[in-house]
Amino acid sequence: AQSVTQLDSQVPVFEEAPVELRCNYSSSVSVYLFWYVQYPNQGLQLLLKYLSGSTLVKGINGFEAEFNKSQTSFHLRKPSVHISDTAEYFCAVSGPNQAGTALIFGKGTTLSVSS
Amino acid sequence: GAVVSQHPSWVICKSGTSVKIECRSLDFQATTMFWYRQFPKQSLMLMATSNEGSKATYEQGVEKDKFLINHASLTLSTLTVTSAHPEDSSFYICSARDLSVPYNEQFFGPGTRLTVL
Numbered sequence A: 001a002q003s004v005t006q007l008d009s010q011v012p013v014f015e016e017a018p019v020e021l022r023c024n025y026s027s028s029v030s031v032y033l034f035w036y037v038q039y040p041n042q043g044l045q046l047l048l049k050y051l052s053g054s055t056l057v058k059g060i061n062g063f064e065a066e067f068n069k070s071q072t073s074f075h076l077r078k079p080s081v082h083i084s085d086t087a088e089y090f091c092a093v094s095g096p097n098q099a100g101t102a103l104i105f106g107k108g109t110t111l112s113v114s115s
Numbered sequence B: 001g002a003v004v005s006q007h008p009s010w011v012i013c014k015s016g017t018s019v020k021i022e023c024r025s026l027d028f029q030a031t032t033m034f035w036y037r038q039f040p041k042q043s044l045m046l047m048a049t050s051n052e053g054s055k056a057t058y059e060q061g062v063e064k065d066k067f068l069i070n071h072a073s074l075t076l077s078t079l080t081v082t083s084a085h086p087e088d089s090s091f092y093i094c095s096a097r098d099l100s101v102p103y104n105e106q107f108f109g110p111g112t113r114l115t116v117l
Helices: none
Strands: A003-006 A010-014 A019-021 A023-026 A032-038 A044-050 A056-058 A064-068 A073-078 A087-094 A109-114 B004-007 B010-013 B019-025 B032-038 B044-051 B067-073 B076-081 B090-097 B106-108 B112-116
Touching: A003 A087, A010 A019, A019 A109, A023 A032, A023 A087, A032 A064, A032 A073, A044 A056, A044 A064, A044 A073, A044 B106, A073 A087, B004 B090, B010 B019, B019 B032, B019 B090, B019 B112, B032 B067, B032 B076, B044 B067, B076 B090
Parallel strands: A010 A109, B010 B112
Antiparallel strands: A003 A023, A019 A073, A023 A073, A032 A044, A032 A087, A056 A064, A064 A073, A087 A109, B004 B019, B019 B076, B032 B044, B032 B090, B067 B076, B090 B106, B090 B112
C-alpha cells in the first residue's frame, strides 16, 4: 500500500526567505508524485508533478521539487517566498499502473509567510 | 487547461434534509471522478470513486446509502447527502481524470462547503 508523510504540519517563514516543505512516500511500485496548493475555502491547484525523467521538477509560482528515489522523498522548495504563498500544501502519490486510482494525500503543511 | 466545476459552492440545510452536489468537467471527458471530504485543518479523505455508467466504489467506513453517487455522463457526477446531520458538515471536493492525459493527474473542483444546522 502507498502512503505519504508530510513531516511538518506548520512552517512559518519570513518573506523573501527560502522554504522547504518535506514529503516522504512509501510504495512498492513506481509512483507519480504531486504537490498541490490549497488557499482558504478553495479547491486544490497543481503546483508540480513528477512522472519520470529528470528528478528536478519545476512548477508554477517559482516552486520546484526533487524526486529522490533512494530516500523516497519529494521535497518542495522555493528560494524566496512571498506573503501570497501562505496556504496549505499537500503532497500526493498515485501508482502509474492503477487506472483510475485516486490520489493518496499527506496530511498537509501550513505555510505561513510573514513580513 | 482542464476545468472542473462544482455546484453549489456552499449550502446550508436543516438536519434531516438531503443535499445534492454536482461535479462537472467543463472541457474534457472524465470516465472517473473522485469525491473527497475535508474537515477543517485536515487533509482530503477519499470517499468514493465514481465511474461513468457503473456503481461507485466506496471507501471503507463511508455509508453508501447516505452518500449517493451518480455518474450518468462523461462530464457529470453528483453526490447526494441524504438525511444530512450536523456531523456531515464538511468541505466536499471532487476531482476528475482527463482521458487524454496518460498519467494519473486529477483536476479538482473548487469544493462545496456544506453546513447542516
